[in-house]
Amino acid sequence: MTEAERPVIDAAKLPSITFGYHGTTWWATAAFMVIEGTTLIVLLVSYVYLRRNFVEWPPPPTALPDLLVPTINLALLLFTIVPMALARRAAHSLDLHGVRVFLVSAVLLAAVTVVLRGFEFAALNVRWDSDAYGSSLWMLLGLHTTLLVIDLLESGAIAALMFSKGREPKHFVDVEEAAVYQWFLSISYVPVYVLIFLGPRLL
Numbered sequence: 001m002t003e004a005e006r007p008v009i010d011a012a013k014l015p016s017i018t019f020g021y022h023g024t025t026w027w028a029t030a031a032f033m034v035i036e037g038t039t040l041i042v043l044l045v046s047y048v049y050l051r052r053n054f055v056e057w058p059p060p061p062t063a064l065p066d067l068l069v070p071t072i073n074l075a076l077l078l079f080t081i082v083p084m085a086l087a088r089r090a091a092h093s094l095d096l097h098g099v100r101v102f103l104v105s106a107v108l109l110a111a112v113t114v115v116l117r118g119f120e121f122a123a124l125n126v127r128w129d130s131d132a133y134g135s136s137l138w139m140l141l142g143l144h145t146t147l148l149v150i151d152l153l154e155s156g157a158i159a160a161l162m163f164s165k166g167r168e169p170k171h172f173v174d175v176e177e178a179a180v181y182q183w184f185l186s187i188s189y190v191p192v193y194v195l196i197f198l199g200p201r202l203l
Contacts, residue, residue, distance in 0.1 A: 029177045033184045036147060040188055043143060047136045047195055051203050058126065058133045058200050065137070066123035070197045073116040077186040080109040084155075088179035091172040096162065099175055103159045106182065110152045117145050124196070137196050144192050151185050154178060 021027065051057050058064065083105040090098030121141060128138035158174045161167055 023173060025173065026177060026180075029181055033181065036143075037184070037188060039143060040140075040192065043136070043140050044191060044195055047140060047199070048203075050132050050136050051199070054133070057203055059131055062130070062133065063125040064200050065125055065197050067197055069116055069119045069123050070193060073113055073120060074189060074193045076109055076113050076116070077189050080106055080113070081182055081186050083109065084179040084182040088176045091175035091179075094169070094172055096167075099172065100159070100162050103155065103162060103175060103178075107152065107155050107159050110148070110155060114145075114148050114152055117141075117148060140192055140196055144189055147185055147188070151178075151181060154181075 021030075083102040087099050087102035087106060090102060121138070124134070124137050124141070126134035126137060128134055155178050158171065158178055161171050161174075
């Protein structure tokens with residue numbers, strides 16, 4: 001086959017941006033969620049295993065964890081799915097105004113959840129180095145806290161890009177992936193909340 005006979009693809013007809021699993025960054029986000037989800041599962045199983053080695057849980061004289069702040073934070077995390085889902089819908093339509101409004105709303109909610117997370121550590125009523133119970137609680141909550149902080153920084157950076165002159169169409173794809181990650185971040189906290197704050201009362 002000569003050079004002139006080789007088939008040629010007209011790349012000009014291909015879309016400049018693509019949403020969902022057609023994009024490589026979507027797969028990178030999915031891989032990150034799988035890795036972090038697996039780590040959370042390992043820690044959750046470890047917590048249950050430790051519980052089986054104690055007659056009383058938490059070990060005396062440790063008090064039960066408080067519920068008020070953690071429950072509020074769980075509700076906020078689940079509610080944050082809403083503005084992120086709306087930002088995702090606006091991104092699909094390339095609606096800059098909608099993306100800005102809903103993404104900034106989600107970032108503000110994320111900032112509140114990070115602040116409340118500090119009070120959640122206090123609500124554990126146990127030090128990280130007190131015993132196996134305390135270490136398992138702090139490790140679980142600490143891991144999820146790193147995800148909270150990463151999400152806040154990432155969503156905040158994307159929101160800033162949406163207000164900058166360096167904004168490009170590809171950044172609308174970033175909004176969608178941030179929304180997908182928000183689903184993972186919020187839903188993954190449910191089993192963590194149940195085990196850490198309700199577990200000592202139920203197990």
